[in-house]
Amino acid sequence: MAHFPQSTQWETSAHSKLLSASLGLLSHLVLNSGEWDHSSHLVASFWIITFGAFGVAEYTLDPNVNSVLGALMTTSVAAAVYFGALLISILIYRAFFHRLRKFPGPFGNRLSKLYNLKNVIPDFRYYEQCEILHKRYNSDYVRTGPRELSIISADAISAVHGPLSRCRKGPFYSGAKHIEGYSIHTERNRLAHKERRKAWDHALTAKSLRDYEPRLNRHAYALMDNLKQQSSKPSVPISEWVNFYSFDAMGDIGFNRTFGMMEKGKEDELITMLHASMAPLSIMGHVNWFGCLVLRTIGSSDMMEFMGWTSKVLRERKRIEPKEKDIMGHLLDPNDEHIPLHLNADARLLIVAGSDTTSATLTWLFYELCKNPSVFKKLQKIVDDIAPGKSFLDVEDLDNCPYLDGVVHEALRLHPAVPSGVQRETPPEGITLPDQTYIPGETIIWMPPHVIQRDPRSFPSPLEFMPERWTSEAPEFIANKRAFITFGHGIYKCVGQKLALLELRSVTANLVRCFDMKFAEGTHGENVLEKTTDSFTIIVGRLDVQLTRRDL
Numbered sequence: 001m002a003h004f005p006q007s008t009q010w011e012t013s014a015h016s017k018l019l020s021a022s023l024g025l026l027s028h029l030v031l032n033s034g035e036w037d038h039s040s041h042l043v044a045s046f047w048i049i050t051f052g053a054f055g056v057a058e059y060t061l062d063p064n065v066n067s068v069l070g071a072l073m074t075t076s077v078a079a080a081v082y083f084g085a086l087l088i089s090i091l092i093y094r095a096f097f098h099r100l101r102k103f104p105g106p107f108g109n110r111l112s113k114l115y116n117l118k119n120v121i122p123d124f125r126y127y128e129q130c131e132i133l134h135k136r137y138n139s140d141y142v143r144t145g146p147r148e149l150s151i152i153s154a155d156a157i158s159a160v161h162g163p164l165s166r167c168r169k170g171p172f173y174s175g176a177k178h179i180e181g182y183s184i185h186t187e188r189n190r191l192a193h194k195e196r197r198k199a200w201d202h203a204l205t206a207k208s209l210r211d212y213e214p215r216l217n218r219h220a221y222a223l224m225d226n227l228k229q230q231s232s233k234p235s236v237p238i239s240e241w242v243n244f245y246s247f248d249a250m251g252d253i254g255f256n257r258t259f260g261m262m263e264k265g266k267e268d269e270l271i272t273m274l275h276a277s278m279a280p281l282s283i284m285g286h287v288n289w290f291g292c293l294v295l296r297t298i299g300s301s302d303m304m305e306f307m308g309w310t311s312k313v314l315r316e317r318k319r320i321e322p323k324e325k326d327i328m329g330h331l332l333d334p335n336d337e338h339i340p341l342h343l344n345a346d347a348r349l350l351i352v353a354g355s356d357t358t359s360a361t362l363t364w365l366f367y368e369l370c371k372n373p374s375v376f377k378k379l380q381k382i383v384d385d386i387a388p389g390k391s392f393l394d395v396e397d398l399d400n401c402p403y404l405d406g407v408v409h410e411a412l413r414l415h416p417a418v419p420s421g422v423q424r425e426t427p428p429e430g431i432t433l434p435d436q437t438y439i440p441g442e443t444i445i446w447m448p449p450h451v452i453q454r455d456p457r458s459f460p461s462p463l464e465f466m467p468e469r470w471t472s473e474a475p476e477f478i479a480n481k482r483a484f485i486t487f488g489h490g491i492y493k494c495v496g497q498k499l500a501l502l503e504l505r506s507v508t509a510n511l512v513r514c515f516d517m518k519f520a521e522g523t524h525g526e527n528v529l530e531k532t533t534d535s536f537t538i539i540v541g542r543l544d545v546q547l548t549r550r551d552l
């Protein structure tokens with residue numbers, strides 16, 4: 001009987017294509033059994049190390065391999081068979097056997113999220129493509145990725161997002177761990193989130209908001225003052241000015257520190273950097289494993305610099321006892337010298353969540369008012385009658401003005417600042433929706449507010465900017481109020497909703513009272529329509545208007 005030396009046993013196994021293919025299939029099983037989206041750097045490192053070690057073993061143990069090139073060739077063949085088997089197994093499974101195979105959608109979406117990127121990349125307004133997909137398949141359910149669905153049934157909102165829902169935040173949120181630790185927004189652990197949410201809720205109660213009101217008034221007043229100076233010009237970039245306002249106000253209410261953007265009349269460099277760091281989210285948010293690889297290899301210098309700034313601001317803020325209360329005062333622990341990393345993430349969140357959202361909504365609101373002069377005139381007449389004789393309306397003057405609220409809600413409905421929605425994942429046992437559709441376990445769900453809030457089943461004449469539907473004048477134009485999810489729904493719902501509404505009311509009412517407004521000569525708001533992009537929160541295109549001062 002022949003005796004095989006050790007090296008020949010190695011040779012036999014190394015050259016076995018069957019073994020390589022079997023390992024490829026086994027890897028598919030392993031990859032299919034857990035959440036690897038944000039461990040793609042570890043998986044890639046594992047493969048590089050394993051095939052590197054394989055090559056070295058080939059060179060040293062295989063008697064037929066006499067050169068580095070020879071070892072490289074054998075390793076390449078083994079890798080090709082391994083990855084080929086892995087890929088074919090993944091594609092066949094996803095295309096024909098996957099638990100979501102019964103849901104309609106483009107065939108390419110079954111195979112990879114990369115295919116769905118073609119809906120993102122042309123203009124970075126994925127939410128519009130979602131609307132097209134739902135119309136094309138004439139369905140409330142569209143498969144937008146191998147294990148992902150887009151759902152637009154308003155009846156499903158509670159089951160997916162409601163306080164009693166068994167769905168959890170999806171892997172999208174774990175992206176934060178590569179850079180900054182988890183903010184309250186990216187915290188996926190329910191209990192940890194609940195604990196942190198208490199402090200945030202406290203920071204934004206009705207009583208706390210009253211503490212911030214004088215500052216909201218000051219910033220809105222400063223905005224009107226600046227716009228009065230601008231109004232002699234034929235064209236005013238109102239989108240930029242409301243952006244300055246919202247960042248200055250948020251810095252002040254957030255940390256007692258203004259960015260001084262309104263004073264300088266230009267965007268602070270830090271904010272430019274922050275926006276630059278958010279732009280890749282429009283792609284990486286869709287393909288999490290790719291985002292993870294990029295962040296772990298190239299990193300994000302803009303983000304790191306911004307994090308450095310927030311950390312410095314937090315340290316400085318902790319040393320002082322400000323004269324006016326701020327949100328960070330509720331979040332910082334006075335008995336702890338140390339500032340935990342997650343507060344740094346919260347500070348960044350505060351600026352992004354609190355400013356971009358409000359300024360984008362204001363820009364869209366003014367776009368709609370220019371497009372609908374009769375609504376503008378009606379609103380102007382109504383706010384003229386509030387506190388006559390006062391040149392500036394304080395936040396508290398606007399507590400009870402249903403038509404103003406209607407205007408604000410219409411802007412929020414038609415142009416939600418998080419238009420593609422937020423990601424949820426079903427529990428392992430799946431969920432059954434009210435229409436009896438069963439959504440299998442570990443399915444990623446997006447429910448895009450942009451589409452849901454333009455659905456005639458919930459909002460008849462959905463594309464009409466109709467503030468009256470929110471008042472007693474035309475309530476029949478709201479068939480299902482639960483479909484209004486601009487601020488989210490359930491336990492992760494926007495904690496800053498009331499603050500946002502105060503800001504939106506205050507700026508809108510004062511601007512409409514101080515000025516007549518129309519699109520700048522030769523424009524009709526086309527930049528807002530064409531240049532707006534979606535980086536989780538919306539980055540709105542520029543809106544130029546003509547302002548004419550009114551005698552009050």
Ligand code: HEM
Nearest residue numbers: 184185353354357358417418422487488492494495496500
């Ligand atoms: C028009 C204005 C705003 C809109 C449309 C908006 C929208 C949203 C949405 C949809 C979420 C849920 C995110 C998710 O589940 O992933 C959210 C969460 C959040 N928002 Fe807002 N937001 C606005 C203004 C603000 C303001 C002014 C603040 C300032 C404090 C703020 C702070 C937050 C925070 C801290 C969260 C995370 C809450 C949590 O996870 O418990 N937002 N917002």
